[in-house]
Amino acid sequence: MTDFFANYTMTINGQAAPELGSIEVLNPANEAVYASAPACTPAQLDEAVDAARRAFPQWAGQSREYRRQRVKALGQAIMDHVEPLAQLLTHEQGKPMFESKIEVMSLGRLLQAQTKIDLPVQVIEENDTRSVESRRVPIGVVGAVVPWNFPLLLAGFKVGPALLTGNSVVLKPSPFTPLTALKIGELAREIIPAGVLNVISGGDELGPLLTAHPNIDKISFTGSTATGRRVLEGVASTLKRLTLELGGNDAAIVLPDVDITHTAAKLFWSAFGNNGQICIATKRLYIHRDIYEPLAEAMVTYARRIKIGDGCEDGVRLGPLSNRPQYGRILALIQDSHDNGHTFLTDSEIPDRLGYFAPITLLDNPPDNSRIVAEEQFGPILPLLKYDEIDEAVARANDCIYGLAGSVWSRDEQRAVEVAARMHTGTVFINHDQYLSPFAPFEGHKQSGFGVEGGVEGMMEYTQSQTFVRGKTAQPAAG
Ligand code: NAD
Numbered sequence: 478m479t480d481f482f483a484n485y486t487m488t489i490n491g492q493a494a495p496e497l498g499s500i501e502v503l504n505p506a507n508e509a510v511y512a513s514a515p516a517c518t519p520a521q522l523d524e525a526v527d528a529a530r531r532a533f534p535q536w537a538g539q540s541r542e543y544r545r546q547r548v549k550a551l552g553q554a555i556m557d558h559v560e561p562l563a564q565l566l567t568h569e570q571g572k573p574m575f576e577s578k579i580e581v582m583s584l585g586r587l588l589q590a591q592t593k594i595d596l597p598v599q600v601i602e603e604n605d606t607r608s609v610e611s612r613r614v615p616i617g618v619v620g621a622v623v624p625w626n627f628p629l630l631l632a633g634f635k636v637g638p639a640l641l642t643g644n645s646v647v648l649k650p651s652p653f654t655p656l657t658a659l660k661i662g663e664l665a666r667e668i669i670p671a672g673v674l675n676v677i678s679g680g681d682e683l684g685p686l687l688t689a690h691p692n693i694d695k696i697s698f699t700g701s702t703a704t705g706r707r708v709l710e711g712v713a714s715t716l717k718r719l720t721l722e723l724g725g726n727d728a729a730i731v732l733p734d735v736d737i738t739h740t741a742a743k744l745f746w747s748a749f750g751n752n753g754q755i756c757i758a759t760k761r762l763y764i765h766r767d768i769y770e771p772l773a774e775a776m777v778t779y780a781r782r783i784k785i786g787d788g789c790e791d792g793v794r795l796g797p798l799s800n801r802p803q804y805g806r807i808l809a810l811i812q813d814s815h816d817n818g819h820t821f822l823t824d825s826e827i828p829d830r831l832g833y834f835a836p837i838t839l840l841d842n843p844p845d846n847s848r849i850v851a852e853e854q855f856g857p858i859l860p861l862l863k864y865d866e867i868d869e870a871v872a873r874a875n876d877c878i879y880g881l882a883g884s885v886w887s888r889d890e891q892r893a894v895e896v897a898a899r900m901h902t903g904t905v906f907i908n909h910d911q912y913l914s915p916f917a918p919f920e921g922h923k924q925s926g927f928g929v930e931g932g933v934e935g936m937m938e939y940t941q942s943q944t945f946v947r948g949k950t951a952q953p954a955a956g
Pocket of ligand 1: 622623624625626631649650651652680681683684685686688699700701702703704705707708711722723724725755756853855881921925926
């Protein structure tokens with residue numbers, strides 16, 4: 478029986494690895510040490526990679542149906558433990574319990590949904606002389622590196638496709654949120670063959686060691702664009718395959734015909750869900766000048782109703798920020814807006830209490846070159862920006878190094894679709910808040926990424942092509 482609230486161990490070669498060092502995991506709601514997690518030593522990293530390498534040929538040689546069954550069973554084991562995993566997630570990450578439950582269930586469902594995606598053999602040429610077929614084969618050992626905002630769901634977007642296509646995996650969660658991933662590793666020991674899924678944890682030094690490791694064949698990384706650039710350098714010497722899912726500065730464009738109250742609530746959650754710590758959260762809100770004041774007022778009214786607190790308390794809709802560095806970044810952005818004389822639409826006082834609590838902060842039309850508009854904030858602070866003409870709004874939205882996602886809001890769906898088609902982002906939501914389908918490709922344009930997660934294309938990222946050219950002319954008889 479797994480005890481979800483004690484004994485956090487790494488899974489290497491299907492077993493609990495000895496703890497040779499440790500890192501502290503803090504509860505962001507009170508800044509107290511919640512638990513300690515193992516710090517993987519370089520030798521243990523080698524062991525995890527060796528175990529993955531040894532397990533690879535047999536796992537790759539299994540039938541697709543067998544691998545599907547194992548991944549489905551892992552998804553079911555997660556679904557069977559939603560409550561304890563969610564509690565653990567809230568304690569290490571800070572999000573309210575209802576959101577933690579959604580994340581755990583989404584991981585279980587994601588793994589099960591991914592088993593339905595197929596990469597069939599493609600017949601390229603078929604005639605009397607030869608047949609040419611293209612098939613997808615696994616890459617080898619995958620290093621999966623995950624951030625702290627959705628420690629489980631984002632791991633699922635990597636681990637599921639990697640395993641289903643026949644790769645073995647070394648999964649590394651963020652040092653801020655390793656506990657749930659370690660427990661998933663523990664659940665997997667009974668389900669996934671030894672060495673196929675290894676889960677390791679450690680401090681800041683572990684990520685670079687993993688990405689540069691000579692016996693890893695592919696890195697799948699989700700995190701900030703700044704770290705993504707370092708990962709790109711880290712993999713260069715070994716020419717590893719690479720997927721990078723990076724940062725964003727998503728713009729929402731609101732046309733003047735929207736229903737104000739309805740849209741204000743939708744926009745609020747598109748920006749402030751998970752306390753703004755969502756890669757595809759709305760981070761710049763462009764509002765047509767005809768409705769700017771009433772929509773801003775409706776957003777402020779909505780924000781006042783939201784209960785902020787410890788994610789374990791009933792009725793809390795927003796928890797603390799997830800960790801001290803992120804809290805520091807948000808406080809610095811609030812201070813920068815004060816220093817530059819921006820107008821605050823909400824009270825921006827920092828609560829005098831333990832925990833990384835920041836106020837919901839709405840800013841009134843700060844300049845386009847201000848930090849809060851130009852940078853990815855990843856927290857509960859949102860600039861409201863006034864525009865006159867749609868062409869101007871689109872140009873300002875696209876004037877950005879990032880290209881992750883964006884949204885368009887209008888009663889006129891056709892018009893909204895036309896505007897959406899002009900956005901330079903991998904995903905555009907039209908009258909819809911954030912949604913990731915297991916079956917749809919998710920790709921960051923510009924400096925938001927490199928490669929795809931999700932759907933058939935996301936699955937392909939864990940494979941390489943192999944072409945079979947078969948001669949049809951009969952071999953001469955023996956002797
Ligand atoms: P981060 O880049 O600091 O860390 C991400 C992971 O990389 C962590 O596990 C970390 O330990 C590891 N790491 C750190 N330095 C490394 C290095 N030099 N080499 C290899 N690994 C290293 O990001 P974060 O602060 O954990 O997450 C927030 C960022 O992630 C935001 O920018 C957000 O937009 C982005 N994000 C992107 C997506 C997406 O799908 N595009 C999803 C979620 C979050």
